Amino acid sequence: MSYFQSIGNIQYEGKGSDNPLAFKHYNPSEIIMGKTMEEHMRFAVAYWHTFTGSGSDPFGEGTSSRTWDHSDAMDTAKARVEANFEFLDKLGLPYYCFHDRDIAPEGATLQETNRNLDVIVELLEQHMRTSGKKLLWNTANMFTNPRFVHGAGTTCNADVYAYAGAQLKKSLEIGKRLGAENYVFWGGREGYETLLNTDMAFELDNLARLFHMAIAYSKEIGFDAQFLIEPKPKEPSKHQYDFDAATTIAFLQKYGLHNHFKLNLEANHATLAGHTFEHEIRVAAINGMLGSLDANQGDLLLGWDTDEFPTDLYATTLTMYEVLKAGGLGKGGVNFDAKVRRGSFEDEDLFLAHIAGIDSYAWGLKAAAKLIEDRVLDGVVERRYRSFNEGIGADIAAGKATLHTLEQYALQNLPIRNESGRQERIKLILNEVIFSV
Numbered sequence: 001m002s003y004f005q006s007i008g009n010i011q012y013e014g015k016g017s018d019n020p021l022a023f024k025h026y027n028p029s030e031i032i033m034g035k036t037m038e039e040h041m042r043f044a045v046a047y048w049h050t051f052t053g054s055g056s057d058p059f060g061e062g063t064s065s066r067t068w069d070h071s072d073a074m075d076t077a078k079a080r081v082e083a084n085f086e087f088l089d090k091l092g093l094p095y096y097c098f099h100d101r102d103i104a105p106e107g108a109t110l111q112e113t114n115r116n117l118d119v120i121v122e123l124l125e126q127h128m129r130t131s132g133k134k135l136l137w138n139t140a141n142m143f144t145n146p147r148f149v150h151g152a153g154t155t156c157n158a159d160v161y162a163y164a165g166a167q168l169k170k171s172l173e174i175g176k177r178l179g180a181e182n183y184v185f186w187g188g189r190e191g192y193e194t195l196l197n198t199d200m201a202f203e204l205d206n207l208a209r210l211f212h213m214a215i216a217y218s219k220e221i222g223f224d225a226q227f228l229i230e231p232k233p234k235e236p237s238k239h240q241y242d243f244d245a246a247t248t249i250a251f252l253q254k255y256g257l258h259n260h261f262k263l264n265l266e267a268n269h270a271t272l273a274g275h276t277f278e279h280e281i282r283v284a285a286i287n288g289m290l291g292s293l294d295a296n297q298g299d300l301l302l303g304w305d306t307d308e309f310p311t312d313l314y315a316t317t318l319t320m321y322e323v324l325k326a327g328g329l330g331k332g333g334v335n336f337d338a339k340v341r342r343g344s345f346e347d348e349d350l351f352l353a354h355i356a357g358i359d360s361y362a363w364g365l366k367a368a369a370k371l372i373e374d375r376v377l378d379g380v381v382e383r384r385y386r387s388f389n390e391g392i393g394a395d396i397a398a399g400k401a402t403l404h405t406l407e408q409y410a411l412q413n414l415p416i417r418n419e420s421g422r423q424e425r426i427k428l429i430l431n432e433v434i435f436s437v
């Protein structure tokens with residue numbers, strides 16, 4: 001059974017092509033700075049937006065009806081598996097990602113839920129074997145079901161905490177079975193609404209305990225995925241504990257978890273935190289914590305997580321610049337945590353949206369590589385800090401200066417001369433580079 005019968009394999013046709021169902025920039029085998037585009041990007045399709053999402057929003061029900069929808073939930077789940085692998089194959093993408101509840105419906109009991117998962121995981125495993133497609137990461141959805149109203153790892157209810165632990169255990173087993181390269185923790189309901197009823201210190205201690213249990217169990221079963229935390233400042237909670245990269249790193253360090261985790265950073269979450277995506281990536285990278293990316297974009301006029309497909313070339317260029325400067329994504333990848341707009345309800349839109357995101361990232365990669373190869377920004381930064389290359393500056397950078405030596409130097413009353421940061425000039429050069437590739 002084919003779910004996308006009218007659509008063939010999406011090929012690279014280059015910049016001159018006017019075929020909407022072709023890549024103009026993403027040429028998987030093209031070498032950029034010593035690696036193929038495919039190796040740099042490690043693109044993944046998000047199961048939840050692409051195969052489970054329906055276009056519903058708080059004001060209305062879904063607008064898309066998919067050919068894989070059936071009246072029986074397990075039939076739909078099985079059909080989604082088929083659709084997923086056909087989609088990955090036609091787009092030529094290597095990876096996908098899912099939450100446990102995206103792939104199989106919950107049953108009346110935890111046993112039944114796990115049995116549903118076993119049936120679908122078996123099917124996924126078969127398809128992965130024959131197609132060679134891989135799982136970039138999986139995760140447990142511990143936020144949709146009403147039982148998680150007060151959180152999962154940070155709940156005030158020990159029974160819910162135990163349920164979350166059981167769900168997490170099963171998810172780690174699934175990750176192991178399907179060879180997930182990473183395992184993500186996004187703290188959907190891990191936050192609070194008001195301090196008036198909240199013991200913040202206790203909730204954070206409990207969350208850390210759950211993470212330590214996950215490390216211990218993964219060791220026990222030989223699951224060697226990279227653990228990732230995905231920061232987000234708000235939504236659904238008013239205050240999410242994993243607010244941003246810096247907050248999350250501080251949490252991991254406090255609880256001795258930093259050697260076991262890296263970060264899965266998401267562009268729209270950075271926007272909600274009042275940061276740029278490149279800021280979040282730089283914070284992670286300089287702390288050795290860059291893991292993987294959830295590629296999307298938010299709307300700057302809306303204060304919520306719109307999860308749009310990334311099309312802003314300035315953002316994708318600066319994102320890929322940070323990734324290249326950090327030495328790449330390692331076991332991570334670029335996962336499209338993005339959904340087609342409610343008005344883009346045709347199956348073909350799923351392809352067009354992914355092509356837009358993929359080409360925008362490929363374009364960004366090419367521009368970022370040019371910025372590095374031409375030493376555009378490196379030159380600027382090196383010149384900017386050159387006063388630290390000799391004399392008192394070199395002493396400071398070497399950690400040799402004291403307040404005594406700084407005072408001695410300042411008392412010479414040498415003229416202090418600052419130089420322009422030249423931001424506007426640099427931004428114009430950035431424009432020129434983006435539109436030259």
Ligand code: XUL
Nearest residue numbers: 139186230266294305337
């Ligand atoms: C929610 C979000 C999640 C995580 C995985 O904003 O980004 O889908 O990526 O749970």
Ligand code: CO
Nearest residue numbers: 230266294337
């Ligand atoms: Co995400």
